[in-house]
Amino acid sequence: MNQxxxxxxxxxxxxxxxxxLRQELTDAPLRVAAAQTARAKAEVALAAAKTALQKEEVxxxxxxxxxxxxxxxxxxxxxxxxxxxxxxxxxxxxxxIKFAEGAIxxxxxxxxxxxxxxxxxxxxxxxxxxxxxxxxxxxxxERARNANITxxxxxxxxxxxxxxxxxxxxxxxxxxxxxxxxxxxxISKAKGTGVSEALDHKCSACQxxxxxxxxxxxxxxxxxxxxxTCETCGRMLYWDPRRDxxxxxxxxxxxxxxxxxxxxx
Ligand SMILES: [Zn+2]
Numbered sequence: 001m002n003q004x005x006x007x008x009x010x011x012x013x014x015x016x017x018x019x020x021l022r023q024e025l026t027d028a029p030l031r032v033a034a035a036q037t038a039r040a041k042a043e044v045a046l047a048a049a050k051t052a053l054q055k056e057e058v059x060x061x062x063x064x065x066x067x068x069x070x071x072x073x074x075x076x077x078x079x080x081x082x083x084x085x086x087x088x089x090x091x092x093x094x095x096x097i098k099f100a101e102g103a104i105x106x107x108x109x110x111x112x113x114x115x116x117x118x119x120x121x122x123x124x125x126x127x128x129x130x131x132x133x134x135x136x137x138x139x140x141x142e143r144a145r146n147a148n149i150t151x152x153x154x155x156x157x158x159x160x161x162x163x164x165x166x167x168x169x170x171x172x173x174x175x176x177x178x179x180x181x182x183x184x185x186x187i188s189k190a191k192g193t194g195v196s197e198a199l200d201h202k203c204s205a206c207q208x209x210x211x212x213x214x215x216x217x218x219x220x221x222x223x224x225x226x227x228x229t230c231e232t233c234g235r236m237l238y239w240d241p242r243r244d245x246x247x248x249x250x251x252x253x254x255x256x257x258x259x260x261x262x263x264x265x
Contacts, residue, residue, distance in 0.1 A: 002227050004180040005238055007171045008195050014164045015188065021153040021160075028146040035142040039135035046128035052121045056114045063111045070100045070107075180227065180236075187234055196235040198228075199243060208232035 077097045084090045171177040188194035196205035201215050208230065210218065217223045218239050228237045 001238060002225050004171060004174055004177055005195065005227050005236060007167060007177075008180065008184050008236065009238060011164065011167055011171070011184065012188070012193060012195050014160050014167065016193070018157060018160055018164070021157050024149050025153050025157075028142075028149045032139070032142045032146050035135065035139040039132065039139050042128055042131040042135045046125065046132050049121050049124040049128055053118060053125065056118045056121065060111055060114050063107050063114070067104050067107050067111075070104050074100050184236065187236075191233065191235065194235060196230060196233070196237055197243075198230075198237040198239045203230040203233060203235065203237060205235050206230060206233035210237070 074097050077093050077100070081090060081093050084093060168181065171181050184194035186194075191205075193205055196203050198204070198210055198215070198218055201210055201212075202208065203210060210230070214228060214231070217226070218228045218237060219241070229235065230237055
């Protein structure tokens with residue numbers, strides 16, 4: 001394989017890893033913020049359920065004291081009936097007693113309705129208490145993850161940056177290196193990657209077919225030093241003969257191997 005191309009495969013694995021590490025660095029605080037929002041929402045919902053419960057309790061206490069008052073009133077009215085002197089007076093008292101009994105019945109119905117609402121709020125309270133616990137745990141985990149990523153990714157980025165710088169310097173040393181490197185930079189800036197593995201007669205990045213003659217040249221020994229590009233996406237193609245041997249490589253393994261080879265050089 002062309003030596004510049006071999007170096008570019010390693011460079012691309014470094015660039016992709018740097019991108020991933022930087023993306024994680026950007027995402028981690030956003031995940032903390034999202035966890036904070038979720039926890040705050042659970043807190044608000046729990047507070048609302050508690051307030052609603054208290055409101056119902058206050059309402060029922062007032063209903064109960066109202067009922068007690070009306071029972072007292074009925075007892076007084078019955079006492080008055082004992083000393084009533086006219087039929088009209090008795091009718092009026094009976095009317096008042098009936099009215100008070102009606103009011104008690106209505107209050108008791110309302111109390112039942114309030115108890116049903118309380119039951120619903122109790123269920124919400126339990127649900128939001130559990131949610132608050134869960135979101136609190138998530139927030140703690142995201143904070144720990146963020147601290148970890150900040151520390152580890154920053155160190156990893158510095159390490160890869162140093163390797164990358166050395167590799168780019170090495171590439172430029174070769175006769176064709178500068179042109180190849182600027183080509184790689186241009187394509188990867190536009191498309192995210194600059195080199196692509198040719199697999200099964202296709203460019204693995206854009207999935208377009210490599211024409212048979214080009215495939216033969218790419219995989220043959222005669223043009224070993226030539227860098228072929230994908231006619232569709234313009235990426236530089238490389239072909240790994242070991243892919244065709246039994247026990248194929250898992251995704252990423254090839255790049256990792258290349259990287260290790262690069263480090264040994
Ligand atoms: Zn392509």
